[in-house]
Amino acid sequence: MEFNILEICLLTALAFCFFVHLYYVLGVHLKLATYRLEELPAASNEPISIIICARNERENLEKFLPSIFAQDYPNFEVVIVNDRSWDGTIYLLEGLEKKYPNLKVVHVREGEKFIAGKKFAVTMGIKAASHEWLVFTDADCEPASVNWLRGMQRPADNDVQILLGYSPYFKKRSLLNALIRFETFFTAVNYLSFALKGMPYMGVGRNMAYKKSLFFKSKGFAAHMHIPSGDDDLFVNANATPSNTIIQIHKDTHVWSEPKRSFLAYLRQKKRHVGAGNFYKPKHKFILSAQIAIQFAFYALVITLACFPNTHFIAVGVFLLSLIVRCFVYPKLLKRLNYGELRWWFPILDIILMVFLVFNAILSIFVKKVAWK
Template sequence: MWLLLAVVLVQLYYAAYYFLPFAHRPPEPATGPDDEPVSVLVCAHNELENLRRLLPLILQQDYPAGFELVLIDDRSDDDTYLYVQQLTQYYPHVRLVSVARTPDGLSPKKYALTLGIKSARYERLLFTDADCIPATNQWIRYMQRGFNRPADMVLGYSAYAEEPGFLNKLIRFETLLTGAQYLSFAWRGQPYMGVGRNLAYTQPVFYQTKGFASHIRSLSGDDDLLVQDAVQQQARVAVAAEPGAHTLSEPAHTWGEWWRQKRRHLSAGRQYRLADRIRIGTFIGANLLYYCMAIGLLFSRPDWVPLATVCLVRTGAILAVYYQLGRRLEERLPVAWLPFLDAVYFFYYLALGISLFLYRTLRWK
């Protein structure tokens, strides 16, 4: 019981120090300086249908200082090239970078992104993926405003579209909890990752970290490992968590697809700084220990009153914090589902960790 109480106190510390203050922080101003042009980069591999949806929404962005749209066609064999070429005839600020092949042993996406970054005209760079869309036509404005804090790198939030079914609820819960971690940690001055679906940084930061050189052969990590390297170089990191700064992505539709996606994402964690691994591992480990010990005590001969009290306090406090985070990030999950999603998520995370330890081969599209 004392150990159970200790892990609950650890969880309440994360909730009280990181999550709740972040959820209640004042909203970002609706107006601000927009005096620097930006290069918006999208890397695509056989994503024609997604690009037909995404690119018009980017071109409709309201950003007074102006922007260019750099589409990186990474070895596509659909009609991506023809579609973007047609756009360049009507929109002079749309540019196409074509990648015919990737050198052996290098991550295809990182190599393609490097070519796109080198061709970008502006110092500020804003990234999203082809299967995303900006939540509003103020997306560029909100993300670029993060540089005025001042900062060299801006972390945004990317939600997943709501669909029927339990898998979709679990994906959105995992996205909310992951976003709460990396955004609130960065807000507290401890940045450790971002997501390539909604990330901005400057060209000087990219070159100071030597780009993706330290992990160019790893399939994952074009976002979080770059943040790791940038922080090592004393880069200043800001957070843009207003709903207008969000992007929205298509979720995985099968358990297998999501399993492979999460394996790729988690595989980069082995290269995080020790302090970050300890901080994240403590949070994940405390939640896993809580469930394992609570189940163990339930089937032993417990003193029911202390056990029920600890579990009720923990569940009520954590769910209240998750609800506040959902409101802050506009991730509206059914409150009645949160206890079940919380339990399933942490055991799913444990299974992913075991899988990565036993089988390290990753798949890429």
């Protein structure tokens, strides 16, 4: 069988995309799939300050705070920053302060100077924290167990300054929810795997921890205070190193969160994330952009070559080989990261996610305005 010049070029491009894609699957993500989970520490080391920023979150605070205070950890405080709420949050917190002696409330009033979205609230919470080790989560989050803090406590290795956790979304019956959870899975696999590979580039504020001294030593969010988002991933991107960052994915340390209920709300959320990603270190932007571009090009080339009589069998064969390799890695990861039921829909969700990521990237070019809440 002879191929013309166009077919040879397309097949060469497909082979290149295939092997680069294999690098991300087998060279990066496989590290997380084979990562050995250790038992949680039986003892607690140092006191912890949990920081939660809330803006009109009365209902969620009432629902999820009991699981925070129920943690099996002897010495911790909960710092809640009420960021200009008008839904009655202040009255709820006044009552909770009488119930929980280890609750500390910080109020951000209307008219505060230098307010820049969530980052101002986070900074106020960190300043109010009494302890060196800070654990972060959100008002709409619920720890998977009472052992969450035992797993997120400061590691014995004093060189570790950042601990990256994992936060899945609650399951709902909808295609949007499946997409949100699968995208969250893909994001988590990426940042956790790259951290294991020695290139930590982001964390998720729903479940992460770092030293208070690191925050002030690096001047907090000063470098990107003008950006509404990025209180979590941009801080990690700027300060994480191969030696000062570790991960924690034990099932007891997962923090469950409420997903967006509408596609528009989800788009706004992802727009914020894309906006923060534009300020990552150049090497991180290149690797992450190349990852999406290569995957998109791979699908496009498979579809194109499948339309050619001489190459359709090769295109289908390469796609099936890629699928077999990925099905060796990702279903195991889906189960490990509490999304086991999605493994049966993996091939379909993978394609839907790719289309969505491309759509969101294009949308972010034209829609610039973002806000926390």
